[in-house]
Amino acid sequence: MANIIAIIPARMGSSRFPGKPMAKILGKPMIGHVYERVSKSELLTLTAVATCDQEIADYIESIGGTAVMTSDTHERASDRCAEALEKLERANNTKYDIIVMVQGDEPMTDPGMISEAIEPMLHDKDILVTNLLGKIESMEEFEDKNCIKVVCDLENNALYFSREPIPTRGRMNKIPMHKQVCIIPFRRDFLLEYIQLSPTALEIAESVDMMRILEHGKKVRMVPTSYNTNAVDTLEDLKKVEKIMSTL
């Protein structure tokens, strides 16, 4: 059996929504919702939050979770994950096989989404990293710069990730509209290879970690998810998600 862990990178200093991980949904910090839901996955041997903020680490430990303190200079979540991975391996004197990076902005993450994202890697050794692929349901979401749109090749490898609404509308009545859902399993060695690759122009332009992989000519396999997803990027999103979760 592969030794699979999840790492949730989180920081307070987001420019769009400062303090986001600790913002409360139904009385509980968002990061707490994510942590608890992810750690329910039976595929995982460990779930940890990687953060540069003591406040977040203290909170995670207070609910009985694992937190790893990381540097506050990371530009990308993947870099933070890699640092946490190395620290966890040293502390536990073990080597993990797959590291699932879960962005802390999906408070409704279902453990089933972790299984979906990992599944193709268990069958195909050549797949180094996957992302979940969600359907975009509205034009408003399609145009939202916080929503990262994805176009894929015929094997469902990502071609490009963009904040721009792609593909182009207007030439056909109906276009496929897909978004990145940030459940991102990396093979261990590939995550460590990732942080050695130099940052790339489109990665910086679009502010999308996965672009570094694509620009270096490597593949990111996209896995369609059957779950509805509700990412929180703004206070408005948070209110919306809180409403949905209060009915469950």
Place this chain on the structure above:
Amino acid sequence: MINGKSVLVVIPARMGGYRFPNKPLRMIYGKEMLRWVWEHASQSQYADEIAIATPNEEIVKACEAFGAKVILTSDNHRRGTERVYEAYKATEKKWDIVVNFQGDEPLVTGEWLDKAIVELESNSDVSCVNLYKWMSYNESERDQNEVKVVVDVQSNAMYFSRNPLPALWLGDKKFECRVEICVMPMTAQALENFVLLPNAYYEEIESVDMMRFVENGLKVRMLECTLPVKSVDCQEDLDEAEKMIEAIYKVKDK
């Protein structure tokens, strides 16, 4: 010939739709646009044969008048590259490299065509080469006739779009966009593959031939063209192209 490999240049041209009828035969500084393209292609050091491929009798006549070889092709092609393929087959010769040189690029010279051919010839993992130029974000956003392209660290195309790419993110960063110039040398094998490969999704949605290669995992290498060029899709473009050509040839003609 380049390194013993034979090169066919096909210039696909058709009278075109309602947007800009009669496009290939519009006059630019005293010559049909198509003739400018053909004459430029004829300057190539590597092209062994140059043929214009068209479904229109009127274009056939015009080409014969200025001395170009012309191949009459079907009117049913949905993509320019399919027209190029029909012409390639119609030559009944064996070619190693086939260039799709669109008839609406009157400013691309034989020298730049040759640079694209060299790029293809020097990279055996590449199926096709396109030239590109830079365009401001604002102009890129305005003009959906221009095809924008994003590339990886080796300058291989990742995606072609009518929308400007990369995104204008958070409004605080501005980018210039790479814009496709439709001068496209490809290996004969890639052209054979093009008609065999399944039609791709984004090829249709963006209306870009190259997406068929990209979506099927074949490499399309983008090469920057530093020569000022202008593709012609409307009267305004034509006027601008004429000014540019006039500026070049007035001096030369004197």
